[in-house]
Amino acid sequence: MKWDGDFVPMALPWHQVFNREKVICKENQLREFYFKLIHRIIATKKELTLYGITNNNVCFFCDEPDSVLHTFQNCSTTTFFHNQLLNWFNGMHNTSISPANYELLFAMPCGKDNDILRKLNFCLLFVNYFLHYHKLNEKNLDWVEVYF
Numbered sequence: 190m191k192w193d194g195d196f197v198p199m200a201l202p203w204h205q206v207f208n209r210e211k212v213i214c215k216e217n218q219l220r221e222f223y224f225k226l227i228h229r230i231i232a233t234k235k236e237l238t239l240y241g242i243t244n245n246n247v248c249f250f251c252d253e254p255d256s257v258l259h260t261f262q263n264c265s266t267t268t269f270f271h272n273q274l275l276n277w278f279n280g281m282h283n284t285s286i287s288p289a290n291y292e293l294l295f296a297m298p299c300g301k302d303n304d305i306l307r308k309l310n311f312c313l314l315f316v317n318y319f320l321h322y323h324k325l326n327e328k329n330l331d332w333v334e335v336y337f
Contacts, residue, residue, distance in 0.1 A: 213311055219318055222314070226257075227295065233257055233324075234246045235254070250267075250324060261320070
């Protein structure tokens with residue numbers, strides 16, 4: 190219900206979003222991350238401050254108030270990384286895929302036959318995991334570090 194308020198109108202049935210982890214990858218750590226993300230139980234500075242683990246709730250990258258939505262959608266660093274990923278991916282595969290905001294977060298619908306979208310979904314999941322890991326551990330980012 191909380192995601193519905195953040196992404197209006199959302200064109201995806203939720204049962205598809207919850208079943209995507211089986212299609213996106215087989216890596217347990219990434220599947221666990223996706224599970225936590227879609228259930229909004231992923232830790233951000235907002236939650237860490239709420240529970241008294243940190244003293245401030247500002248984003249490590251942009252000094253804005255942190256939250257799940259900020260971390261994966263509204264942060265300027267996240268937007269930059271998503272744009273870099275899409276430019277790289279479209280250049281490598283000679284495509285012009287432009288996912289909606291919620292598709293950057295929850296992956297794009299694809300069947301088992303669509304290898305290009307499956308690859309993009311995996312890359313998006315990996316970049317979201319990478320961003321979250323670096324933000325939580327307060328490590329600086331470098332696009333070159335992500336390049337495959």
